Amino acid sequence: MSLLNKGLQHSVEKPLEKYWTDLIMETEQALRMLEPKMQSPYRILATKKLKQIKTSSNHLNAEVKQQTYILKNINNKLRKEDAMITKVNKGKTCVIIYNNDYASKVHNFLDNNYF
Numbered sequence: 001m002s003l004l005n006k007g008l009q010h011s012v013e014k015p016l017e018k019y020w021t022d023l024i025m026e027t028e029q030a031l032r033m034l035e036p037k038m039q040s041p042y043r044i045l046a047t048k049k050l051k052q053i054k055t056s057s058n059h060l061n062a063e064v065k066q067q068t069y070i071l072k073n074i075n076n077k078l079r080k081e082d083a084m085i086t087k088v089n090k091g092k093t094c095v096i097i098y099n100n101d102y103a104s105k106v107h108n109f110l111d112n113n114y115f
Contacts, residue, residue, distance in 0.1 A: 003067055003070050003071070007092070008085075008087060008094055012064060012067045012068055012071060013064050014064070015061060015064055015065070016053070016054070016057040016061070020054075023050070023053075024050065027046050027050065031043050031046060078096070081098070082098060082099050082100070083096055083097060083098050083099060084096070084097060084098075084099055084102060086102065
């Protein structure tokens with residue numbers, strides 16, 4: 001429930017191992033675009049920040065794995081039951097509805113409003 005209460009805009013962070021190498025390479029690329037005199041001081045700052053990210057990600061890793069596991073289970077259940085999660089019109093609420101029911105509601109709306 002705590003994961004679902006975060007809302008539809010919540011994004012589960014990818015585990016650091018999946019993007020760590022890219023992060024380092026992109027940081028180095030950005031540093032090389034600076035003037036040569038500025039590269040060294042910013043490289044030191046970037047290294048400190050990367051170390052901080054690496055150490056802080058360890059405690060998040062368990063939460064990320066748990067959230068990923070929960071989301072996979074929800075997706076499997078929705079797929080198995082042929083259902084979907086969708087936002088309610090003009091609200092921040094979401095509902096779980098069967099795909100057939102959703103399709104019929106859309107068709108009824110379109111027919112009733114002469115689209």
